[in-house]
Amino acid sequence: MENLKALAYELRENVIDMIVEGKAGHIGGDMSVMEILTEIYFDQMNISPENMDDPDRDKFIMSKGHSVEAYYAVLAAKGFFDIKDVIATFSKFGSQFIGHPNNKLPGIEMNSGSLGHGLPVSVGMALAGKMDKKDYRVYTVMGDGEIAEGSVWEGAMAASHYKLDNLCAVIDRNRLQISGNTEDVMAHDDVHERWSSFGWNVIDVADGNDIDQLKAAFDAAKEVKGKPTVLVANTVKGKGSSVMENKANWHHKVPNAEELEQIRKDLAERKEAARRG
Amino acid sequence: MAKIANKQVICDILVEAGKKDKDIVALCSDSRGSASFTGFANELPEQFVETGIAEQNLVSISAGLAKCGKKPYAASPACFLSTRSYEQCKVDVAYSNTNVKLVGISGGVSYGALGMSHHSAQDIAAMSAVPNMRVYIPSDHFQTECLMKELIKDEKPAYIRVGRNAVDDVYEEGNVPFEMDKATVICEGCDVAIIACGEMVKPAKDAAELLKAEGISAGVVDMYCVKPLDTEAIVKAASGAKAVVTVEEHAPFGGLGSMVSQVVGSECPKKVINIALPDAPVITGTSKEVFDHYKMTAEGIAEKAKEALK
Numbered sequence: 001m002e003n004l005k006a007l008a009y010e011l012r013e014n015v016i017d018m019i020v021e022g023k024a025g026h027i028g029g030d031m032s033v034m035e036i037l038t039e040i041y042f043d044q045m046n047i048s049p050e051n052m053d054d055p056d057r058d059k060f061i062m063s064k065g066h067s068v069e070a071y072y073a074v075l076a077a078k079g080f081f082d083i084k085d086v087i088a089t090f091s092k093f094g095s096q097f098i099g100h101p102n103n104k105l106p107g108i109e110m111n112s113g114s115l116g117h118g119l120p121v122s123v124g125m126a127l128a129g130k131m132d133k134k135d136y137r138v139y140t141v142m143g144d145g146e147i148a149e150g151s152v153w154e155g156a157m158a159a160s161h162y163k164l165d166n167l168c169a170v171i172d173r174n175r176l177q178i179s180g181n182t183e184d185v186m187a188h189d190d191v192h193e194r195w196s197s198f199g200w201n202v203i204d205v206a207d208g209n210d211i212d213q214l215k216a217a218f219d220a221a222k223e224v225k226g227k228p229t230v231l232v233a234n235t236v237k238g239k240g241s242s243v244m245e246n247k248a249n250w251h252h253k254v255p256n257a258e259e260l261e262q263i264r265k266d267l268a269e270r271k272e273a274a275r276r277g
Numbered sequence: 278m279a280k281i282a283n284k285q286v287i288c289d290i291l292v293e294a295g296k297k298d299k300d301i302v303a304l305c306s307d308s309r310g311s312a313s314f315t316g317f318a319n320e321l322p323e324q325f326v327e328t329g330i331a332e333q334n335l336v337s338i339s340a341g342l343a344k345c346g347k348k349p350y351a352a353s354p355a356c357f358l359s360t361r362s363y364e365q366c367k368v369d370v371a372y373s374n375t376n377v378k379l380v381g382i383s384g385g386v387s388y389g390a391l392g393m394s395h396h397s398a399q400d401i402a403a404m405s406a407v408p409n410m411r412v413y414i415p416s417d418h419f420q421t422e423c424l425m426k427e428l429i430k431d432e433k434p435a436y437i438r439v440g441r442n443a444v445d446d447v448y449e450e451g452n453v454p455f456e457m458d459k460a461t462v463i464c465e466g467c468d469v470a471i472i473a474c475g476e477m478v479k480p481a482k483d484a485a486e487l488l489k490a491e492g493i494s495a496g497v498v499d500m501y502c503v504k505p506l507d508t509e510a511i512v513k514a515a516s517g518a519k520a521v522v523t524v525e526e527h528a529p530f531g532g533l534g535s536m537v538s539q540v541v542g543s544e545c546p547k548k549v550i551n552i553a554l555p556d557a558p559v560i561t562g563t564s565k566e567v568f569d570h571y572k573m574t575a576e577g578i579a580e581k582a583k584e585a586l587k
Contacts, residue, residue, distance in 0.1 A: 055346060103373055109344055111373045114364055120334045121369055124341020124349075127326065131302075131347070151365075154334035161329075 022091030063118020116149025145177030160199025208233025280443035355381025385526035387441030402531025
């Protein structure tokens with residue numbers, strides 16, 4: 001298996017290139033979600049550009065659609081499209097690489113962007129799998145701010161009602177949203193209890209930017225029968241550089257020249273450290 | 278013979294189709310009774326999904342099912358389906374282009390006495406404004422059957438609105454002219470063209486008879502396909518008449534009347550009078566009482582037609 005820890009940092013560099021070139025993007029959440037997406041796409045899911053038409057392959061919905069830059073980087077690394085095309089055109093006039101996932105692009109199932117849709121759609125996909133007695137799994141990633149949307153809880157109810165153990169949701173718990181700390185905006189600190197009370201198997205991932213911990217959690221989720229699983233992945237918003245880490249104003253900031261230099265330096269160092277193991 | 282409600286026809290057709298195609302799935306939001314979908318739920322329980330009172334979830338789950346090869350029909354009161362879950366209809370169905378058929382039951386003022394919360398007088402405007410979404414409002418059970426048989430064959434999003442109660446037939450057994458996405462011309466006329474949809478087609482047809490008795494030649498067009506609008510039929514009917522009257526069970530803005538006016542204004546300008554519900558919470562009553570009150574009747578339509586010709 002390739003070094004996914006190093007890959008996550010390399011993909012962060014792609015994201016920075018996109019955002020600098022496109023002069024837009026949700027950088028903080030891209031950085032926090034990167035290991036989650038990397039582990040899902042490079043280790044957990046049976047998915048590739050070659051098997052997209054296979055009804056038995058696994059499915060993924062990017063519910064926190066604003067972290068599309070991280071998603072593009074991962075899909076490009078999986079071979080769905082060329083990262084050079086993404087970096088060159090992201091967010092620019094007429095580009096197919098717009099600021100939220102769009103299913104006209106290869107590899108993307110559903111258009112997202114409006115929050116609180118990914119989980120209910122994933123419930124439908126998982127339900128279809130149960131109806132057809134297929135053993136594919138469905139994954140979706142939500143932001144922690146996103147779970148204030150009421151539709152998330154409609155989906156949560158239905159997932160446990162229908163015992164969708166083929167569904168695994170992830171909450172990118174970076175504790176920051178556009179207006180500040182999630183606990184100040186709309187508190188979620190009892191997130192474990194909330195999901196548990198909705199009938200879900202809840203796995204807390206102490207460090208949601210640690211590939212090993214994520215792998216263990218996803219693997220454990222597969223063993224749980226009769227209920228869906230949610231991973232509460234405790235991540236760091238802006239993960240990868242001290243310039244951005246844990247700073248709410250980096251929700252969708254574009255780095256200036258000075259910040260960019262430091263970010264690139266930090267990412268290169270961490271990538272190298274990950275390579276060395 | 279007892280009259281058959283359009284929603285019952287939808288269920289009957291889906292049950293028959295569902296027996297042959299296990300991918301046909303019906304979903305309800307605690308609305309199987311009001312949708313007349315109990316028959317489907319009982320006959321094909323493995324193909325029925327209950328979402329509880331959660332219309333947003335109803336639509337999103339349908340989209341997820343469609344993405345995995347299912348052919349979902351989501352039935353819920355039109356008032357909730359078109360406004361409570363509007364964003365899910367827009368994003369998960371229309372924008373993502375999933376094969377979901379949204380069945381808005383008890384549309385318009387079917388729930389007359391229940392108040393504005395239960396009326397869907399905005400659904401034509403709302404749904405028509407969304408790219409990729411088609412909007413169909415069939416008139417009677419014969420037309421509903423024809424429409425459903427066509428919709429089952431395609432794989433695109435659509436919103437279908439039907440009323441709660443059985444309505445008088447517009448067509449008759451063995452004589453149901455129907456072409457998908459083409460309006461049905463019930464009769465041609467050289468004085469006034471009446472263009473209607475849904476439950477307003479029958480009074481429009483009756484109005485033409487009343488007008489005929491007074492020596493006024495009225496054409497009637499059943500525009501069940503509100504989107505894609507059959508503009509050709511509008512231009513043809515309007516060009517051959519001196520004035521146009523539209524009739525719909527909808528708010529006065531953004532519905533069939535607005536659309537017809539746009540077409541007539543640009544293609545063959547002449548007077549267009551729109552008959553619709555008022556821009557206000559409608560008066561309490563059964564739908565018949567409400568229609569009588571607002572003169573959305575054969576007599577009322579005939580009066581407006583005569584005014585249009587003055």
